[in-house]
Amino acid sequence: MNRSxxxxxxxxxxxxxxxxxxxxAARHHSFTLLTAHLGLLIVILGVFAAGIxxxxxxxxxxxxxxxxxxxxAYLLVGLMWAFAYLALxxxxxxxxxxxxxPGGPPALDSFIYFSFGTLTSVGYGAAAAVxxxxxxxxxxxxxxxxxxxxIFIGSLVGMAVQSRHKD
Numbered sequence: 001m002n003r004s005x006x007x008x009x010x011x012x013x014x015x016x017x018x019x020x021x022x023x024x025a026a027r028h029h030s031f032t033l034l035t036a037h038l039g040l041l042i043v044i045l046g047v048f049a050a051g052i053x054x055x056x057x058x059x060x061x062x063x064x065x066x067x068x069x070x071x072x073a074y075l076l077v078g079l080m081w082a083f084a085y086l087a088l089x090x091x092x093x094x095x096x097x098x099x100x101x102p103g104g105p106p107a108l109d110s111f112i113y114f115s116f117g118t119l120t121s122v123g124y125g126a127a128a129a130v131x132x133x134x135x136x137x138x139x140x141x142x143x144x145x146x147x148x149x150x151i152f153i154g155s156l157v158g159m160a161v162q163s164r165h166k167d
Contacts (some may be wrong), residue, residue, distance in 0.1 A: 007051070016043050031090065037143075038087040042080050049076040053152075060158040070152050077148070081141045082108065082115035088134055095131035119145035 025033035049072075056069040072109045086108060089094045096114065098106050114127040118141045129138040 009048065011044070011051075013087050014040065014047070017125050018044060035087055038083050041083050041088075045076045045080045045083070047137075049073040049080070052076070056152075057155065057159070061163045066156060069092065070156060074152075076146055077144060078111065078116045078119045080112040081119065081137070082134065084137060085111045085115060085134070088131070088137065092133065095134040096127055097128070097130050098127045100126065118142055121145055 009152050018037060021033055021037035022042060024030065052069045052135075056066045056073070077158045085096050089106070089111070096106075096111070098110055110127070117123045117126070120137050121142060129135045
């Protein structure tokens with residue numbers, strides 16, 4: 001995105017709006033603003049992941065930067081799901097339950113832990129999706145987590161092999 005001033009401006013605007021929404025939500029204790037903030041965070045992370053993947057899969061040789069880009073996009077996807085679980089838990093209390101509940105709503109790090117456990121299919125059992133919507137999100141994230149590595153790594157390997165045959 002750094003090569004397109006228009007895309008960079010839109011991305012910067014989205015980030016600024018997200019910060020403003022976060023500040024307003026904290027200041028006014030507004031559920032609506034907090035939900036909008038989380039939704040916009042999910043969109044921003046998705047835009048960044050898509051932008052990175054567009055660069056990763058452009059024509060040319062496979063480099064370490066492309067591989068690290070694919071890994072970065074995978075991590076951004078995990079963060080997107082974490083914010084989605086947090087938004088769901090705020091909308092539907094108890095949608096995702098944690099074994100160790102420190103009292104009050106779980107912090108973001110609990111949702112990040114749950115998301116990456118789901119994405120990588122490790123799932124230590126420290127949390128469970130109780131609500132049907134949460135279960136659907138978990139199943140979808142699990143499928144993304146299972147298909148992302150072989151599809152994207154396979155594509156990068158195919159690009160590397162194709163690049164070597166051209167040389």
